[in-house]
Amino acid sequence: ETLDKGLEKTKTSFFSKLGKAVAGKSKVDDDVLDNLEEVLVSSDVGVDTTLKIIERIEARVSRDKYMGTDELNNILREEISGLLSETNIGDATEFSIPRDKKPYVIMVVGVNGVGKTTTIGKLAYQFKAQGLKVVLGAADTFRAAAIDQLQVWADRVGVPIVKQKMGSDPASVAFDTLTSAVTQNADVVIIDTAGRLHNKVNLMNELSKVKRVMQKVVADTPHDVLLVLDGSTGQNAFEQAKQFTKATEVTSLAVTKLDGTAKGGVVIGISDQFQIPVRYIGVGEDIEDLQVFNKHEFVDSFFS
Ligand code: GDP
Numbered sequence: 001e002t003l004d005k006g007l008e009k010t011k012t013s014f015f016s017k018l019g020k021a022v023a024g025k026s027k028v029d030d031d032v033l034d035n036l037e038e039v040l041v042s043s044d045v046g047v048d049t050t051l052k053i054i055e056r057i058e059a060r061v062s063r064d065k066y067m068g069t070d071e072l073n074n075i076l077r078e079e080i081s082g083l084l085s086e087t088n089i090g091d092a093t094e095f096s097i098p099r100d101k102k103p104y105v106i107m108v109v110g111v112n113g114v115g116k117t118t119t120i121g122k123l124a125y126q127f128k129a130q131g132l133k134v135v136l137g138a139a140d141t142f143r144a145a146a147i148d149q150l151q152v153w154a155d156r157v158g159v160p161i162v163k164q165k166m167g168s169d170p171a172s173v174a175f176d177t178l179t180s181a182v183t184q185n186a187d188v189v190i191i192d193t194a195g196r197l198h199n200k201v202n203l204m205n206e207l208s209k210v211k212r213v214m215q216k217v218v219a220d221t222p223h224d225v226l227l228v229l230d231g232s233t234g235q236n237a238f239e240q241a242k243q244f245t246k247a248t249e250v251t252s253l254a255v256t257k258l259d260g261t262a263k264g265g266v267v268i269g270i271s272d273q274f275q276i277p278v279r280y281i282g283v284g285e286d287i288e289d290l291q292v293f294n295k296h297e298f299v300d301s302f303f304s
Contacts, residue, residue: 006283137177
């Protein structure tokens with residue numbers, strides 16, 4: 001029910017707009033499709049994904065000759081489910097940390113303020129609850145606050161953190177973290193990185209250096225590059241995903257702050273546009289408010 005609560009604003013706004021879009025119409029015609037397009041775009045599904053959905057519905061209308069507006073809910077549900085399956089989003093039942101990779105190394109990227117530190121803390125909490133030994137690495141050395149914040153989370157969860165002073169080399173922190181994790185026989189390492197986007201070349205260089213140095217300790221790391229996006233920023237989240245996927249190979253996504261926003265449609269668009277699995281969604285500020293994204297649960301919750 002956390003998911004239902006988390007999606008509440010998005011749902012309320014979406015279905016109220018959808019209601020207006022079909023008001024007084026019994027049949028899905030060009031007008032209804034135009035309105036529906038507006039509803040999807042204004043719910044932050046993104047223009048490209050919206051057009052894809054509209055085209056598919058148009059094709060169904062022309063094939064079946066008639067579509068009642070009362071069927072629209074189910075049809076949207078089917079089409080959106082289809083888009084989410086194509087992007088191979090992990091099911092809650094499917095995703096767990098592979099035990100043959102030890103330590104399993106997750107490098108977390110994203111701009112400041114999106115909920116990166118909070119997500120790392122929540123993840124550490126979940127892994128620890130699963131009986132896994134977790135080590136955090138404070139490789140966002142650009143801001144003192146970032147190191148302090150991560151320390152607060154490490155204390156709250158009760159996991160070790162490796163850090164250096166502000167301004168030190170992020171790659172050096174990452175190196176120390178992995179070395180320490182190997183010594184401690186840890187299961188999971190979560191590395192925080194700086195989220196500066198204004199200088200893309202620097203970001204790219206920094207991230208590749210961090211990766212290169214980590215590989216000196218554990219081959220083929222990081223196993224996962226998790227990009228954290230703030231769902232409440234809608235189109236900005238799209239833009240950040242674009243920039244980060246250019247700067248480094250992003251392998252999974254976390255979309256945060258879905259609870260405070262009506263822009264939850266962004267999850268649908270982002271997973272469709274980037275073909276990168278949305279692995280986690282943030283639905284609140286509490287330590288337990290991070291969920292493994294499950295496409296079935298998401299669609300069920302959205303259309304229930
Ligand atoms: P960072 O700068 O990216 O590390 O961002 P923080 O982790 O410090 O988070 C910024 C703010 O967003 C904090 O006040 C968090 O409590 C809040 N936050 C993070 N995730 C969520 C979420 O899923 N829902 C809500 N409502 N707030 C969140």
